[in-house]
Amino acid sequence: MEPSPHRGWKTVARRWLAGPDLPYLCLLVICVLSLISRLVLLWR
């Protein structure tokens, strides 16, 4: 059964939890913060 438009947020939430997006998204957030901060802190 197709999800109704009113349940869209649930579908999105489930897709994020089930698909590759969330672990990779978390990894990218941490990596970007780490890289920028280390550039600022170490190479001065």
Added chain:
Amino acid sequence: MTLPPAPVVWRRLLWGSLIAVLGYWLLWVLTCPVLNTDSLTFNLARLFVLERGGLMHNTACTWGRLLTAPLAFDAVHYPFLYLRHAYELPSFICFIGLLAAAYGVIRERFGSTGGLLVCLGLLGMPVMVYQATNTKNDLVVAFGLMVWFYAADRARRTADARAARPHLVMGALALGLIMGSKASGAAFGVLAGVATFATLRGPSRKAQAVTFGAALAVSVFLFSDWEIYVANHHRFGHWLGEPTDVGAHTNIDGVRGITANLLRYAADLSDPFFVNASARVSIMHWKKDSVEWCFQRLGLLDAGMMHMPWRALNEGNFTRSIPNIYNENNATFGLIGALVLWATPLGLIWRRRWDLTTQLLTVAAVSFVLVAFTVGWSPANLRYMVAPFAFGWCGLAAWLCTANRPWLTATATVIALVSTALTVEFAASKPRDQFLTVLRSPRSLLTKQQQAFVPELDTLAAEGKLPVVLYSAPRTDLFDVYDRLRAGVVVVFDLNPDTLARLENRFHKGQYVVLTMSNDVPPAPDLRPLRRFSGGRSAADTGFFLWTAVPGPTPTR
């Protein structure tokens, strides 16, 4: 093999519990100040020090370890030093990523019922939750390894070689991150990298190896903090830092050490958790007596311990000084951890198939033994075990799901659900009954020492007594000093008349407040005590003194 879907009411209850408990911990994360001793003295304090002078020519470093440890995860907190809130958010993001990766791995084989079981179990382990809600760099290793496993698993199951590439790149990225986050993560990263190359299969194996190898090389260059390891080798002749400091943290007793540590961990982590407090204390004493009895007969007393200069350890520390208190230093992995501890070796011996369960249990066992072998034992060391127990629980959950007996997974889910609730109830470092108070006034959670010290720093700033001259501050709460005074801190290593004359030339003041943060105050003439806050626990630990220095003319000799 997908498990039959659970009843809708049951699924809603599990999802609701998961989201509610995650929301509860997230509110703690968003409001809680920095309380962790290591973060106050080191993990976060070092960011202020590095900000002043970088890595190579730093003149503000008052303790060698501020510069020698890998930085990749500590550095993530740098923007939060200016935000002044939600310092623990990076660890919580890692925890969410860990849950999502574990859910993804299990759900792919066993459906959402299995995935929910894994998530609730991870939330039901006190050490795991504490590491998700503080600023230490232990959970990131478990997170990185789980993302690597998840990515490698997806790449293996993808028929199209091109479609597997993004997963291999993300796996390599995760390994680079853990190599730069913690020294023990470097060992995990190397082993996981080798395992990835060894397990690539199929006709596109060579292309996949090239993709993974290239991504790993870039990731290691960007994230592994090789510059700190190289600087350590240049300064101390050892890639991890000062050799005596490294030796103090490692197991220097070889096979005797690992045998003793495995016995200690086995006894310590066999936590019944669900029994009442007095029964738990009795069991802890029984475990201590049993382990000591074994050690005396095997000649293992005091083998495999850490030898930190500021905290001498011996076998007497094996029983936790305050048993039955689940705080950041004393917590275990609860009943889930005890089940994982005994099921992992059993599963590896019993099961003869190289399936998902065995793969997860193998990662758990290898990482467990690696920690027990390399890291010296200390009562506060269970945080090193978050990766083994995250994988162990996923392996055990996969094993239960493989058995395809609904009552078995239902029982495990109930245990996980109750553990999740008890973890909230027992959390002494984030006490449930103070939750609303902390939301209104986060400072009410500061330690006794911080509550005496931080207002004094604020008073100094308000009274215009800056700059404060920081003199003699080894392993101590540098975070609060820099956090409250920022640019108003001047670091000096010698308080002779020449130094005071230089201060006068720079700031044109006749009087300075000098802050010393050690019971061993080096001799310094012409200082008179202004205020003393509290004594430290040992000679090298935190003690607060304030002095007033009156610079005078440099005496002629």
